[in-house]
Amino acid sequence: MELLKFNGITALVLKRVGLGLVTLWVISLLIFVGVEALPGDLAEAVLGQSATPETVAAFRKELKLDMPPHVRYFAWLGAFVKGDFGNSLANQRPVVDLISWRFANSLFLAGVTAMIAVPVAVLLGILAALYRNTLFDRLISMATLSTISFPEFFVAYILIALLSVQVVIFPSISNINEQMSFWQKLYAICLPCLTLAMVVTAHMMRQTRAAIINILSSPFIEMANLKGLRKLRVVVLHAFPNALSPVINVIALNLAYLVVGVVIVEVVFVYPGLGQLLVDSVSKRDIPVVQASGLIFAGTYVMLNLLADVLSIVSNPRLRNPR
């Protein structure tokens, strides 16, 4: 409370960061307990009914199932923080080897998509808000509403059908590896990138439009207009500082969405990313890999949401002068 009086913004940010850390911790607990709460025994469930008692015992030892739960939780979390995610059940390789380069690939795909989608979406959103209820606005609204209604794989297969089968421009399978140069990689991920960019742009543009319209209809903008200020001045000096906070929020939230959205697109284009690995491991019931990649996805998502909130607190002009 003393802190809150001292400086509003710092206190709010600290509170939000604290909440984010608690969320992360609870998620790690949930992931652990989720496996724990499995009806019956994990070893028997994974190995199946035909497993001999010896293999079940060996498997239990491998997963350290013979120790009490709280000991295992802290051992697992401690190892995780140090970067040791255990071994894959499917091929006995260390999980960290399986995950690290795939995670880098997923970030590459998401990053390139964000570079395209963010400026386009924000620009279109602002334009649609400024020229709302015109033909331009209606066309964009129709296009984005239908893109949102389509499942990602529908957009992906339409793009494949158009740009990789009808007209052979881009590869329909985005297999990238270490030997490829940056530009080769970029060419390979054109279609998945385009798919994701379309879906994310649609969401982001709609939210940006709503945020800007919300601000343009506030009394202080009306006041500025009534004072006879030039339109450019109203937009840049009056609307923009207030729009910054919601728009930054929209961007960060959509980046969080993007991180999860890669899962389906990676499967469509057989892209060697973390999402593909997660899906494969779920069907193989390779629990350590699922736990690790799930925690990484959830962690990134929580962090980006946290970033969204912190940025919107910091950029909110109303909080700049503590009462």
Next chain:
Amino acid sequence: MTATFKLLRSSPFSARLGMAMVLITLLAAIFAPVVAPYGETEVAGDVWLPASADHWVGTDNLGRDLFSRLVYGARNTIAIAFLITALSFIVGTMWGFLAATVGGWMDQLLSRIVDILMAFPTLIFALMVLSVVGTSIPALVVVIALLDSTRVYRLSRAVAMDIEVMEFVEAARLRGEGLWWLMRHEILPNAMPPLVAEFGLRFCFVFLFIAALSFLGLGIQPPTADWGSMVRENSGAITFGIFTPLWPAGAIAFLTVGVNLVVDWFLHIASGLED
């Protein structure tokens, strides 16, 4: 009844289009055995045949009639998505109303749990749970309904909060009515309009979610016809220039666009806006 007709007659073109789209899909789903020329898993010809008089949109990767699969798929996918949405609404509104009427620690506890569940990306959560409990239809229904009920909880709590402070609720309280009576007879009828619109949106979300899981091979399992898994089964065809997977994927898009158009109109009415 006349009020409903009046409302329908005043509906804009986009809403009528949406209703027609939903109606076509629903009719196909309900009368699937009558509409479909072949059986759900009946092999009726060669693999990936082009569209012809015998097979209206061709055949799939095992030579089954794609049109029949689409019709049966509508039945399975819509039924499961509807079941999940209904379940998530029952759970979500119950807890949401409870949080709003009881308030205090109950509200705090439930809201914090929901906050944490919502901080977790739904798809990742579902994948993790399914990896542990295995993919079966009951598991899918329970997991997705519970995850989705968090969103319903948020809305129903917010709506119930507004209703809870009204005089008629106060009067019922003073009359000595129980908690269940308050929720059932005072709050629920007044919370209906926003909840109905939300039902449509949630249905779309659940429907797309099931389709995505099935597409990943972790949802409804073959040979049951389901739009998401049909896209997956036929996805190989696209590289040969055969557009079979676009049919089930397009069917998913068709229904979601239809529902969205109707919901848009409904939200417009519920918000009380005059054009």
